[in-house]
Every structure is written in C-alpha cells, then in structure tokens.
Amino acid sequence: MANVIFYILAIIVLACGFMVVTRKNAINAALYLVVAMAAIAGLFAQLGSLFIAALQVIVYAGAIIVLFLFVIMMLNLKRDEFGFDSRLFQRLFGLILGIIFIIQLILIVSRFRPGLPAQAIDPAMGNAAAMSKKLFMQYLYPFEIVSVLLLAALIGAVVMASKRKDR
Amino acid sequence: MAxxxxxxxxxxxxxxxxxWGVLRxxxxxxxxxxxxxxxNAVNLTFMGFSAYLNDYSGQVFVFLIMAVAAAEVAVGLAIIVSIFRHKENVNVDEINVMKW
Structure with a gap:
C-alpha cells in the first residue's frame, strides 16, 4: 500500500517536473510547480513527518509560488515575450548533459550501501514537538543565523526592487 | 515506507x-x-534519510533549506524585477553585461 502511494506521488512529481521544464509560458510552469510541490508534500507526509509536509505546502505551494505569480503579473510580459525559443544547441546540450547527469546520479545511488539496518519508523516521527526540540537545542545557532538571513533577504529584496529616484 | x-x-x-531545465x-x-x-530534490533526499535513520536532524536541515530557499527566491525575483526595469526583458541570453 505504501509503495502504491509512493509510486503514484512519484509519477505526479516527475510528470509535473517535466512539464515545468518544458513549458514556455511562465504561468503554466508555475502552476505545474504547485502540483509538484503538493505531491512532494504528500511524499513527506508518507514518510511520517506531517510537520515538514505542512511546511512544504505553506512555504512552497503557498508563499513561494504566490511570489512567482506576483512577479509574473508585475512584469506584465507581452504574449510574444512569454516564451523564448532557446537555441537548438542549447536544447541539445541541455538534454545531453541532463542525461549524463542522471546516469551519474543513478550510478551513485546504486553503489550506495547503507551501513545501518532499516529501522521501523518511530510513531512519534514528524511530531512537531520532537523536531522543535532538536531544532531549538542542538541546532539553535543555525536557526538564529537563518532568521537573520531571512531578514537580510527581506531588506535586500525591498532595496533592489524599489525604484531608484536618484537616477 | 517505501x-x-x-x-x-x-x-x-x-x-x-x-x-536540464536550467540548461534548457x-x-x-x-x-x-x-x-x-x-x-526540493535535495529536501526529498534529506527526508528519506531522516526517516530511514530515524533521526530528526534531516528534518531540521529541510527546515533550514526551506528558509534559505524562501530568501533566495525573494532576492532573486527582486533582481529579476530590477533587470526587467532596465532591459524590459528577462531572457538570460540578453542579460550578458556581466559576462565580460
């Protein structure tokens, strides 16, 4: 049963990922990306961590895609500016390099032999309380640094996107 | 789990x-x-190992990666908006001033 759900979600993720890559229209790509993100959230939930799954939906499918759509709306590209035909050699080399890359990755994964035996999932796994204990005790400094990074990104985005009057 | x-x-x-998408x-x-x-692919790997090893550290890293991704998208899209104001275009083949 778990395998069936995994395969269904995996097919959705890969199909939508493929559509994101091959769409010319940025809005279509963004909407396919939402479906891919939601399916990945489903995979996370299937792994037992509901907190991260909820976070995936809120942050990616919610915030990030909305940001993308807002920017697409703001740029107000004309219809013929939506899709750019990449040059043939770019497509060709992109495809060839992608295939080489995937072969390498699958070779690495197939050589991987996990040293530890598979353990049954702890029923408490994905429990937000257990994760936040780890986050706020062992990983407190990375957490604080990441919050400063978010603040810096916020200020940077405002500075860069605002119109400069001195020019 | 699978x-x-x-x-x-x-x-x-x-x-x-x-x-492939970035190249194409x-x-x-x-x-x-x-x-x-x-x-997201990296996050998926982290989550898979986290569940497999029964260790929450992977989930903490996924949390941090999500925060960094949000920051990256905010700054990146601001750069794109800024470039669009100057060049009226978001085709990366035409944004090549920094190349030389």
Whole structure:
C-alpha cells in the first residue's frame, strides 16, 4: 500500500517536473510547480513527518509560488515575450548533459550501501514537538543565523526592487 | 515506507530534471522554478534519510533549506524585477553585461 502511494506521488512529481521544464509560458510552469510541490508534500507526509509536509505546502505551494505569480503579473510580459525559443544547441546540450547527469546520479545511488539496518519508523516521527526540540537545542545557532538571513533577504529584496529616484 | 532507494532515485531524477531545465530554458523565471525543483530534490533526499535513520536532524536541515530557499527566491525575483526595469526583458541570453 505504501509503495502504491509512493509510486503514484512519484509519477505526479516527475510528470509535473517535466512539464515545468518544458513549458514556455511562465504561468503554466508555475502552476505545474504547485502540483509538484503538493505531491512532494504528500511524499513527506508518507514518510511520517506531517510537520515538514505542512511546511512544504505553506512555504512552497503557498508563499513561494504566490511570489512567482506576483512577479509574473508585475512584469506584465507581452504574449510574444512569454516564451523564448532557446537555441537548438542549447536544447541539445541541455538534454545531453541532463542525461549524463542522471546516469551519474543513478550510478551513485546504486553503489550506495547503507551501513545501518532499516529501522521501523518511530510513531512519534514528524511530531512537531520532537523536531522543535532538536531544532531549538542542538541546532539553535543555525536557526538564529537563518532568521537573520531571512531578514537580510527581506531588506535586500525591498532595496533592489524599489525604484531608484536618484537616477 | 517505501524502500530508501526509491526516494533516492526519485530525488536523483528530479534533480536531473531541474538541471536540464536550467540548461534548457532562457526565461529567468522558469530557471528559478527549476532551481526550486532541485532544492526540493535535495529536501526529498534529506527526508528519506531522516526517516530511514530515524533521526530528526534531516528534518531540521529541510527546515533550514526551506528558509534559505524562501530568501533566495525573494532576492532573486527582486533582481529579476530590477533587470526587467532596465532591459524590459528577462531572457538570460540578453542579460550578458556581466559576462565580460
């Protein structure tokens, strides 16, 4: 049963990922990306961590895609500016390099032999309380640094996107 | 859960799709979306190992990666908006002043 759900979600993720890559229209790509993100959230939930799954939906499918759509709306590209035909050699080399890359990755994964035996999932796994204990005790400094990074990104985005009057 | 190898292979294929998209597309917005795909593939690997090893550290890293991805998208899209104001275009082939 778990395998069936995994395969269904995996097919959705890969199909939508493929559509994101091959769409010319940025809005279509963004909407396919939402479906891919939601399916990945489903995979996370299937792994037992509901907190991260909820976070995936809120942050990616919610915030990030909305940001993308807002920017697409703001740029107000004309219809013929939506899709750019990449040059043939770019497509060709992109495809060839992608295939080489995937072969390498699958070779690495197939050589991987996990040293530890598979353990049954702890029923408490994905429990937000257990994760936040780890986050706020062992990983407190990375957490604080990441919050400063978010603040810096916020200020940077405002500075860069605002119109400069001195020019 | 499905075997760990399934998650790793899925994440590898998704990452390669993202790489392909970055190489193939010329629209800066779609390139950004493909970078998001790659970040998600990495997250998937982290989550797979986290569940497999029964360790929450992987989930903490996924949390941090999500925060960094949000910051990256905010700054990146601001750069794209700024470039669009100057050049009226988001085709990366025409944004080549920094190349030389």
């Amino acid at each position: 075997p760990l190898a399934n998650y790793l292979v899925l994440a590898a294929i998704l990452f390669a799709l993202g790489v 597309n010329r629209n800066a917005l779609i390139i950004f979306m493909c970078i998001e795909l790659m970040l």
